[in-house]
Amino acid sequence: MNGTMTPVDWAKRPIQKYADFTGRATRPEFWWYFLGIVIAFIVVGIVESILGINHMIFFAYGPLRVLLWLATIVPSVAVGVRRLHDTNRSGWWVALPIVPYCLAFVLGGAAMVGGAAMGSGVGMMAGAGIAGIFMFIGAICGIVLLVFYCFPGTPGDNRYGPDPSGAAGTVIPAE
Numbered sequence: 001m002n003g004t005m006t007p008v009d010w011a012k013r014p015i016q017k018y019a020d021f022t023g024r025a026t027r028p029e030f031w032w033y034f035l036g037i038v039i040a041f042i043v044v045g046i047v048e049s050i051l052g053i054n055h056m057i058f059f060a061y062g063p064l065r066v067l068l069w070l071a072t073i074v075p076s077v078a079v080g081v082r083r084l085h086d087t088n089r090s091g092w093w094v095a096l097p098i099v100p101y102c103l104a105f106v107l108g109g110a111a112m113v114g115g116a117a118m119g120s121g122v123g124m125m126a127g128a129g130i131a132g133i134f135m136f137i138g139a140i141c142g143i144v145l146l147v148f149y150c151f152p153g154t155p156g157d158n159r160y161g162p163d164p165s166g167a168a169g170t171v172i173p174a175e
Contacts, residue, residue: 011036014079021091023161025082030149033079037072044068085160086153093148097141104134 010032014025048054048062057066081091108131115123156163 007032007035014075017078017082018075019078021078021081022085023082024086024153024158024164025079026086026153026164027083027150029164030079030083033075037076040068040072041065080149083149085158086164087148087151088154088158088160089148093145096145097138100134100138100141104131104138107131108134 005028007028010028013029014033044064045054045062048064053064054062056062077094080094084091084093108127108129111127111130112124113127115121115125115127153163153165
């Protein structure tokens, strides 16, 4: 099955498994889907720029881009979870970069608001520093997650299901 799939087939697979967080996803399934999403966002951004609607929402996003994001967020998280399952890791690792960004927003934002309320530029700068530190930690966590996505899947069955690339020990030649 895997030897006959085209890149487009691999890219469509996460959409077909829209909210399936169980099982495993191979590297081609994950990376071809990711490439397809990047291309879709570029095309939608170009269309929005041509139509002049690219800064309608929060002065940064166009409505088509927001709709595309809303339509693809669930399959994107699902394929990320299944990719982590293929490397024998828990799907909860996808939350790794989210936690520091939330802390940056909550703690840094609270310190900035508190500094502004007191009329203290030092308090605002401290809040910005706290937010910056947590955002840096979030970026590091994102890199760790990217490395996990690049690891090969565990050969054979693991605790998340059978090997999606074929039988254990079978080598699929490059075409």
